[in-house]
Amino acid sequence: KQEVTQIPAALSVPEGENLVLNCSFTDSAIYNLQWFRQDPGKGLTSLLLIQSSQREQTSGRLNASLDKSSGRSTLYIAASQPGDSATYLCAVAPNTDKLIFGTGTRLQVFP
Amino acid sequence: NAGVTQTPKFQVLKTGQSMTLQCAQDMNHNSMYWYRQDPGMGLRLIYYSASEGTTDKGEVPNGYNVSRLNKREFSLRLESAAPSQTSVYFCASSEASVLYGYTFGSGTRLTVV
Numbered sequence: 001k002q003e004v005t006q007i008p009a010a011l012s013v014p015e016g017e018n019l020v021l022n023c024s025f026t027d028s029a030i031y032n033l034q035w036f037r038q039d040p041g042k043g044l045t046s047l048l049l050i051q052s053s054q055r056e057q058t059s060g061r062l063n064a065s066l067d068k069s070s071g072r073s074t075l076y077i078a079a080s081q082p083g084d085s086a087t088y089l090c091a092v093a094p095n096t097d098k099l100i101f102g103t104g105t106r107l108q109v110f111p
Numbered sequence: 112n113a114g115v116t117q118t119p120k121f122q123v124l125k126t127g128q129s130m131t132l133q134c135a136q137d138m139n140h141n142s143m144y145w146y147r148q149d150p151g152m153g154l155r156l157i158y159y160s161a162s163e164g165t166t167d168k169g170e171v172p173n174g175y176n177v178s179r180l181n182k183r184e185f186s187l188r189l190e191s192a193a194p195s196q197t198s199v200y201f202c203a204s205s206e207a208s209v210l211y212g213y214t215f216g217s218g219t220r221l222t223v224v
Contacts, residue, residue, distance in 0.1 A: 004153070031210060043115075043201060043215035044154075051210075089153070096208040097161065098144070098169060101153035 002027045002094045004102035012108040013080055021075040021105045023090030028068045031093040035064050035075050038087045038104070047088075048075070080109045113137050117202050117216035124192045124223045132187040132219050134202030142205040143185035144213070145169075145177060147198040154201065160185055161208065192223045 003026045013019055023033070032051045036044040048057045048064040050073070056065040063076040077084060087106045091099040115136045124130055136143065141162045146154040146169075156169030160179040174196060176188045185204075189196060202216040 034212065036213075036215075041218075043217040044203075044213070046212050046214070049212045091154075093210070096210060097159060097167065098156045099154075099213070101155075103151060103153045 002030075002092060002100045004090060004092055004100050006088075006090055006102035006105050008105060009103070010106040010108075012110065015080060015082060015109055015111050017080050017109075019077050019080055019107075021077070021088050021090075021107070023073040023075070023102055025071045025073075025092045025100075027094065028071055029094065030068065031096060033064075033066050033073050034091045034093070034099065035062075035073075036089040036091065038089060040086075044089065077107075080107075082109050082111055085109050115202055115204055115214050115216035117200075117219050119219060120217070121220050122222070124189075124221065126193060126223060128192050129188065129190050130192065131189075132200055132202075132221075133184070134186065134216060135184045136202075136204040136214070137183065138204060138206075138214065139182070140204035140214070141182070141207045143179065144203045144205070145175075145185070145187045146201045146203065147171065148201060148218075149198050157187065157200075189221075192221075194223045197221060197223045 034049045035047045050066040061078040087104040089104045091101045118133045144159040145157040158177040163182045200219045203213045
């Protein structure tokens, strides 16, 4: 059974720091991996989608990598800002019908 | 604004009551999904509809029913609410399967007392 784990569960950093969020999954047979952002009381916003054949995706200050063989993905946030404060969720697609989500990393960036 | 609209945003039910959560998308997406989010457990798939006219069970379908009314709308019904169904419910849509990424609604916070 596919399981997705995110470490750490919570992270607090000063503004300007570069940071890395980790995601691990137990079964390497995936179609893609997605990173989402969730603000308190809000829905999820898609940040990056990495297809199984890709190694990384970039969008602005965000860079996500995927290593299927080791069952790991990282989300790198450069020059963090208070506006980056949110919960970041990673999810893998074991088939074309659904996503399996991790429980998220709650990030706080303080001025 | 284009996107996924869920109603209501908040609801309190008594045990045994029924209700329907509504979801509509205006992006002409083929696939629609219902997830629930519980503390410490992440989001779990309840039901999904790969295309108009089809529905399938996800990981946690017990106690729920769904209807894909047309391409735009996908509703989730609780026939006899239980306290274990207290959760935040999210609807999502995708152009065609998870391969194309998801767009999520803002959620319905449901409390069953």
